[in-house]
Amino acid sequence: MLATALSTESAQLTPWQACQRYIEEKVPPSTFETWFRVTELVIRDDGCACIQVPNKFAADIIEANFHDLIKEALAACGVSFSALAFERAVGSERALVEQLAEQAAETQSRQVPQIVSESTGRFNSDYTFDTFVEGDSNAMALTAARSVAEKPGNNKFNPLIIYGGTGLGKTHLLQAIGHYAQAECTVGHVVYITSEEFLNEYKQFLRDKKSSFSFYKKFMDTDLLLIDDIQFFSGKQETQEQFYLIFNKLLQENKQIVLSSDCLPENIPDLEARIIKRFQGGLNIDVMPPNLETRMAILRKKAESGGHTLPDEVVQYIAEHTKSSNVRVLLGILIKYICSTTFHDTGFTLDIAKELCGGAITGKEERLSMKRIMETVANAYGIGVNQLSAHTRKKEAVLPRFVAMYLCRKWTQQTNLTIGLEFGNRTHATVMSAVKKIEANLTNEGQAELRAKISEIEGRLKELS
Numbered sequence: 001m002l003a004t005a006l007s008t009e010s011a012q013l014t015p016w017q018a019c020q021r022y023i024e025e026k027v028p029p030s031t032f033e034t035w036f037r038v039t040e041l042v043i044r045d046d047g048c049a050c051i052q053v054p055n056k057f058a059a060d061i062i063e064a065n066f067h068d069l070i071k072e073a074l075a076a077c078g079v080s081f082s083a084l085a086f087e088r089a090v091g092s093e094r095a096l097v098e099q100l101a102e103q104a105a106e107t108q109s110r111q112v113p114q115i116v117s118e119s120t121g122r123f124n125s126d127y128t129f130d131t132f133v134e135g136d137s138n139a140m141a142l143t144a145a146r147s148v149a150e151k152p153g154n155n156k157f158n159p160l161i162i163y164g165g166t167g168l169g170k171t172h173l174l175q176a177i178g179h180y181a182q183a184e185c186t187v188g189h190v191v192y193i194t195s196e197e198f199l200n201e202y203k204q205f206l207r208d209k210k211s212s213f214s215f216y217k218k219f220m221d222t223d224l225l226l227i228d229d230i231q232f233f234s235g236k237q238e239t240q241e242q243f244y245l246i247f248n249k250l251l252q253e254n255k256q257i258v259l260s261s262d263c264l265p266e267n268i269p270d271l272e273a274r275i276i277k278r279f280q281g282g283l284n285i286d287v288m289p290p291n292l293e294t295r296m297a298i299l300r301k302k303a304e305s306g307g308h309t310l311p312d313e314v315v316q317y318i319a320e321h322t323k324s325s326n327v328r329v330l331l332g333i334l335i336k337y338i339c340s341t342t343f344h345d346t347g348f349t350l351d352i353a354k355e356l357c358g359g360a361i362t363g364k365e366e367r368l369s370m371k372r373i374m375e376t377v378a379n380a381y382g383i384g385v386n387q388l389s390a391h392t393r394k395k396e397a398v399l400p401r402f403v404a405m406y407l408c409r410k411w412t413q414q415t416n417l418t419i420g421l422e423f424g425n426r427t428h429a430t431v432m433s434a435v436k437k438i439e440a441n442l443t444n445e446g447q448a449e450l451r452a453k454i455s456e457i458e459g460r461l462k463e464l465s
Helices: 002-012 015-024 029-035 056-076 093-110 141-148 170-183 194-209 214-219 237-252 273-279 291-304 313-319 329-345 350-357 372-383 395-410 418-421 428-442 445-465
Strands: 040-043 050-053 083-088 114-117 160-163 189-194 225-230 256-261 281-284
Touching: 015 029, 015 040, 015 056, 015 093, 029 056, 029 237, 040 291, 050 056, 050 445, 056 083, 056 214, 056 237, 093 214, 141 160, 141 170, 141 256, 141 281, 160 170, 170 189, 170 225, 170 256, 189 194, 194 225, 194 237, 225 237, 237 256, 237 273, 256 329, 291 313, 291 329, 313 329, 313 350, 329 350, 372 395, 372 418, 372 445, 395 418, 395 428, 395 445
Parallel strands: 050 083, 114 189, 160 256, 160 281, 189 225, 225 256
Antiparallel strands: 040 050
């Protein structure tokens, strides 16, 4: 009876509906809904199987990534064809809507300058090649970045992946590439986006579905794609699938792609093998912690940009005694030093540097790094460590962030300013407020659960110290 029912159902399907059923079993649900639900099949007089889609971008994506799967589906469902083609559908209401949207976008693009920056966050004006301090630790990455900026898509470095620890200049280099490409008009369309923004926009797209391709429109005419912190794609299979489709299309069209990561891509947990393989086809280059000379050069350049000239002995002392490899920590100490000497009108003396910044630059090894504390807190609350530094007020991230700030202040010698920099460039006042809130709650009888959680986390930290 069941076999008869299935046979009857299949008989009622059109040839393309049968193919869609076949394809639906081979791809993730979100992929099918986005790329195949709105397609149609037309067999031309010459026997060509023409897959009709709402717009050219969709046609390019489907042809680049699913050509063989569609041929397999057609054959499995008994559809005879001499060739396979992809084109924009004509006449359907959905196709008309998509076409009008494309035409509106094209009209708008003709009304603005040729170079357009599509990014949810603007480029930081300080992140240019001119402000980047070159040293032995980053010279190769800088050379590759300049080459890509000067000739996007027309060089040996595609994709270019820059990897390394926190605060070593990866974001600076990505944004410098974007700045240069726009200023020198080496490309027509630049898209800069962080992996977190990519994830959030894709989730929003899945929730709203106002247009079947709304999420993808920003990537349609991209000549240079810059994505920061791709390690946060780890374990997110659906997002990886969509990223791969966009990545693959742009790469086949010889568009330039530049990515950053906190580690070598092949070491990112739960990253699809096919993505890693494509990454390995380009240039993967690391940025290392700066040596003493580079740290001194960074301090001088930053001070000079603010109109200050520091004595060599002060620059060398701060550079020598800052053990963190994070350049943001180094600059945080510099900012505190300049602010303190300016406020007290003491002048730039070595004694003031030792007195005011000694706690952060004594040269003693911390029992625990702030990164380890943040990881421990994130694991205890079941959230991603990136959420602690993300600028979000979501309830599930705020309390863990406050707890992590409190423990960093308690378990390390770092200042509120330095801690704030580590937590997404937040101010020292934000850290101070978070610490005070946690301290107040720990003395509140109604906060037994919080006391137990912090006690549990500190137990783990004691094991690590």
